[in-house]
Amino acid sequence: MPVVDDDVSSPPVLLFDVFKTLLLFDGDHVDDATFVHLASWLRYRQIAITPKALQRRYLSVTQAQLAxxxxxxxxxxxxxxxxxxxxxxSVSQVRRRELVVELALVYRQITTRQIDVWPGTFEMLDACRGFRLAIASNTQRAYTEPELRMLGLWDYFERVIFSSDVKACKPDIAIFQRALVELDVAPGEVLYIGDNPYDDVLGAGRLGIPAILLERDTPAPPNVELPTPLARVADGDPGAVARLAKAHFGWPS
Structure with missing residues (x-):
């Protein structure tokens, strides 16, 4: 990740969402076959459990931890x-450390039909050079850090915060608060860029962070009053975010 010199006045931060902002994604296709595959994967590692029992345990533990x-x-x-x-x-702690990362990635792989860089993303990020770039997004670090590395995006960002890090999803403010602390900035020094009027515009707005909304047909819940984004950007103009950010912070275009 880029290193910021603490002795120099830091530029403002552009804080990005991931899915439908930086990445195309069609995933979370979980069904009974998912656990057939995972139970077979475990069996090859001398861990015996039926697919149904594995599914019950996974869902039970997930619900308990969500609660x-x-x-x-x-x-x-x-x-x-x-x-x-x-x-x-009854898998030992040593073996669990060896298995959980790979098991999580196997789960992600078999439930994902498509993942790729959203067209224009590299051009958008290149146009934003000079700003500090960071991520705050609803996703799992176990999945999305490897995906961003795989797709060549990871090194653009100084800090990356995921909902799994704070045990809270946008529009909860926890992920934005963590970003402000890790980046050592105030809300007025940040712009958020995302596609979701509810998670992104409302979530960032709760801390006074203005948001640029990428118009990608992401629906918002009905009957929820949403703040107005700083600007709306349609696909096909990858330089728009940088231009809007420069205008917002009073930088020369």
Whole structure:
């Protein structure tokens, strides 16, 4: 990740969502076959459990951890979920450390039909050079850090905060608060960029962070009063975010 010199006055931060903002994604296709595959994967590692029993344990642990999480809405860390599932199967702590990361990625792979960089993303980020770039997004670190690395986006960002890190999903303010602390900035030094009027514009707005809304047909819940974004950007103009950010912060275009 880029390194910021603390001795120099830091430029403002552009804080990005991930899915439908930076990445195309068609995933979370979970069904009975998912657990057939996972039970087979575990069997090859001398861990015996039926697909139905594995599914019940996974869902039970997930629900318990969601109930204990502080966010509104809450989130879990899937590595902690899988660690608890394997612990219930009497797998040693040493083996669990070896297995949970790969098990989480196998789950992600078999439930994902498409993942790719949203067209124009590299051009958008290149146009934003000079700003500090960071991510705050509803997703699992176990999945999305490898995906951003795989797709060549990780090194653009100084800080990356996921909902699994704070056990809370946008529009809960926890993820935005963590970003402000880690970046050592005030809300007025940040612009948020996302596609979701509810999660992104409302969530950031609760802390006084203005948002640029990428118009990608993401619906908002009905009967919810939403703040007005700083600007709306349609696809096909990857330089728009940088131009709007420069105008907002009084930088020369």
């Amino acid at each position: 204990a999480a502080p966010g509104q809405p809450p989130d879990v860390d899937v590595l902690v979920v899988w660690d608890a599932v394997l612990a219930e199967l």
